[in-house]
Amino acid sequence: MSASSAEDRQRLEREIRRLRHELQQAVHALPHLRQMVQFSGDLLILAGAGGRILEANGRLAEALGVPQHALYGERLQQWMPNPGQVRLLEERLAATADPVPLRMELDLQPLQGEPLALELEAHPLLQQGEGEPRWTLALRDIGVRRQLASSEAARQVQASLLASLGTSEARYRALVSQLADGLGQIDSGTRLLFANPALHRILAVADGELQGRRLLEFLTPQARGAFEQIWGAVLAGQERRITLPLLAADGRAHQVEMTLQPPSPGETEPGSAPAVGLMLRDVTDLTCALDELTALAFHDPLTGLANLESCRRGLEGRLAQAGGHPWLVLWLDLDGFRRVNHSFGREVGDALLQAVANALRAWAGPSDLLARLGGDEFVLVRELSGPAEDSLALGRQAEAVLRQLRAALSQLPVGEEMAPMALGFSAGYCLAPLHGQQVEPLLQGAATALSRAREVAPGTALAYEPTFTTRLRREMELEARLHQAVGDRALRLVYQPQFDGSGCLLGAEALLRWNDPTLGAVPPARFVALAERTTLIHSLGQWVLGEACRQLRAWLDAGLQVPRLAVNLSPRQFELTLPPLVDQVIALLKRYRLPAGVLELEITESCILPVAGVTAAVQDLAALGVRLALDDFGTGYSSLSVLNRLPLHKLKIDRSFIQHLETSDAARTIVRTALAMGRGLGMQTLAEGLETAGQLAVLEALGCDAYQGYWFSHPLEVEAFAALLGAQLAGSTEK
Known part of the structure; x- marks a missing residue:
């Protein structure tokens, strides 16, 4: 055996002994490691593909309220109520090509109780060869942390409010003094306890001189009666708002909107008289503007006659009268009016329309309804006499009205630019209740009859027939x-x-x-x-x-x-x-x-x-x-x-x-x-x-x-x- 072979063998034996020693140490440490995992403060999971639980400590089972053996084989997502969190977790666990650690917050829903706020830290396990990917998951309770953060935010808000409290009163006083509305307080006898500058201006009293004076001094007799009708309810603890006339100290009349606010329970100190909050808003200009707008909304600005909306309302009121009286609804259109406008100009055309309106007023009876619907179209509503079911008699009355109208619109004075002219018109009319008893069908029928009259021959007048509507729809x-x-x-x-x-x-x-x-x-x-x-x-x-x-x-x-x-x-x-x-x-x-x-x-x-x-x-x-x-x-x-x-x-x-x-x-x-x-x-x-x-x-x-x-x-x-x-x-x- 060569020297080099002997050295290699000795090196191998030493490595084997070292590994055996480490294995023995690991075997001895395994029970301790299991005990550490089971009693760890974190919820620990060994997860397989798709979040399937392979191993978990007892803390997880305890948190979810289920036996520990019931966790194995189940997916963690089963206890996650938030779909967005489920989707994110599944996407990361499925990343097998290059898995990276994951940190996220999620909620777990135990069998009973509120959801648990947790922070998840997941790490992929490195594996040799092919096999099921595995992850270690550690979940930590962050509910306390969230509460602390919320408490800190609340503390900061409270500190900010306390810091601004010192300036609030000054700002409030400045705001009250700058308001255009009059603010004040009155006692049960309507004596003023407090008044801001605007209230002094509205009542035309010098600053500081309103205190002690009675509000009733500034009300007209008619307004005082209206005030006294609500004053008892205010003293009984009910808020009231009323619009009434007021007479200032300088003799000028105002229309005011008055709000009376009784004190809330507990506001009045023991032994003191209750103070009623008073707000006066001067609505004189607003009332005038509303009156003008109402006139514009329901009257034609050129002729002063009622407009279409006012005509609808007026006709509705007449049809609702008891007795079922017959009514004529006549819609007329001036013949050749466009030629007047084109030949003499719009000013002359407007003068002609005003002359027509004046002639209609002079001719109409006190109960007639006259309206201009725009352009050169007018409507007349007149009560007829006789039985409502006698169509022939009603038709004769309508023809008589038309003859009178043609006479009334003859020789109209329209100004120096053109001589007085006999103005003709085309017309269509409905008879109520013969052609209906509702506003829209009657107006629509009269307009349809007018359209047909203009087609047949300008200058004619036709009563409505259902065939006109059929023809119009076909057209x-x-x-x-x-x-x-x-x-x-x-x-x-x-x-x-x-x-x-x-x-x-x-x-x-x-x-x-x-x-x-x-x-x-x-x-x-x-x-x-x-x-x-x-x-x-x-x-x-x-x-x-x-x-x-x-x-x-x-x-x-x-x-x-x-x-x-x-x-x-x-x-x-x-x-x-x-x-x-x-x-x-x-x-x-x-x-x-x-x-x-x-x-x-x-x-x-x-x-x-x-x-x-x-x-x-x-x-x-x-x-x-x-x-x-x-x-x-x-x-x-x-x-x-x-x-x-x-x-x-x-x-x-x-x-x-x-x-x-x-x-x-x-x-x-x-x-x-x-x-x-x-x-x-x-x-x-x-x-x-x-x-x-x-x-x-x-x-x-x-x-x-x-x-x-x-x-x-x-x-x-x-x-x-x-x-x-x-x-x-x-x-x-x-x-």
Whole structure:
């Protein structure tokens, strides 16, 4: 055996002896260690995966109130009521890749009693090879520490309060002296024991001179009676607040809000009289402001009549009267009021509304309710006579009221700017209880009847009928569908050709069509009229103009020559819109690279006079080179002077005259006159609605220039009109 081998063997034997000695020491120490663990002040746990308890000392079992053997195999989270703490603990115990020690506070809920506040310190056990991860958990009671911290905080707060107590009284006195409200104390005889400066100012008494004077001195006889009614309750220990008039020493009257606060039990020292706390708040200005606000809230500031809210309340009170009397609820709207505003300005319009209100006051009876609901709309509520169920008699009374109203609103003085005028109105009315006995249905019914009257003919008055509501709801549904159709591009244009007498194509008129998925084909007369009554006509008109110009460019790009394309304009398109109508046309001509002369815009007689600015807009359009046609001639109220100053190129005679050409001398006379007028003004003339050869013969004999109607062609879809253009082009080429 070599020397080196002998040395290695000796070294190994020494190491074995050392390890055996340490093992023996550990075995001897194990009972002591177990005893230390069991009786440790901490709650000690040996935990496996997910917090499962493998070993725990008796202190943990004692704290939780369970036998020690019942802990083994259970998860510590079972006793943790806080989900957030459970989630944090589980995340840390599950970190097997690189576990690090954990320190956190948590609560354990024993079987009985309050939760235990504990601090947890957890350390991962280093293990050789693969195996279940293990942690040592030590939990220490921190409840006492929390109590001490809370006690220290309370002590600091108390010290702070004690430190500020010395200055509190001075601050309180300063605050009381600076208050705008009067503060004081009075005894059982209302003598003032104390008064701050504000109370001296309110009562107009020099500082320091109120003490000993009685509060009753400053109350009016009426206010003194109201005060004495509550004074007994105050002396009995009840707080009271009252608003009453007060007369200061300088003779000025104040409206004050008085609060009387009796002393709390135990506040009054034995043998002394109780002192009642007094606070006076001067609410004179506030009361005046509230009166003004009330007047504004329930009255129209321009006319002084009741407003809508006041009308509702007044009508509700009348309907609630005993006896079931019949009532007329009349909602009227002035005819042509917008023209007054536009022509003479808002000041004259306001003067007219005030004149209407004055005329209504002078005419109305003492029990009538008059209200202005905004704009040029007014409401009258009047009690009628006779049986409530006699609808015919009530209707006759309503008609009589309307006749009286029309007489009352005649020859109104409206100022120097315009002569006195006879003002007409449209109206709708309900009869209670015939049309209901509740405020809202009656007002709504009258408004609905007014809306229907304006549609039928301005200047008429209609009684409410349930069919009006049904019709209105259908129109609202149709309006919603039309809004959607405009947004979804569900509309389309068709094109009705225009010819001369020999059948040569002169152009076409773009006509709007709408096929609704549910309603089917909706007649233009129905949905265009609806759009006219709403702001939808602006977007609808812009779309029609844009689509017509786009289609013109498409035909031109395809080599098809369109002599002229006519597009109808609504009167409301001449109103203030963004962008203005002229700017819309300029932009479309530029966008689609169109010569201005290929576009013809048709305006109706009805839009020439009532809409301000039409003449200027028409002249601006003509200056662009756009052709202008007067549509439906003969159905409006044009005058030769108006026609003479408008730069029109074409006069379109309405179809209502063309229909009777073969049978009516009067129709032929009207058409002959219209054609002569057109020629005299240098305009091309076109007859609409031509349907028979006989009508064509008469018109040819009278010298009409162009025609449009079923005799030549129905309105054509895009493809059919393109084919017609192609055929016309081929025919002209052959010639």
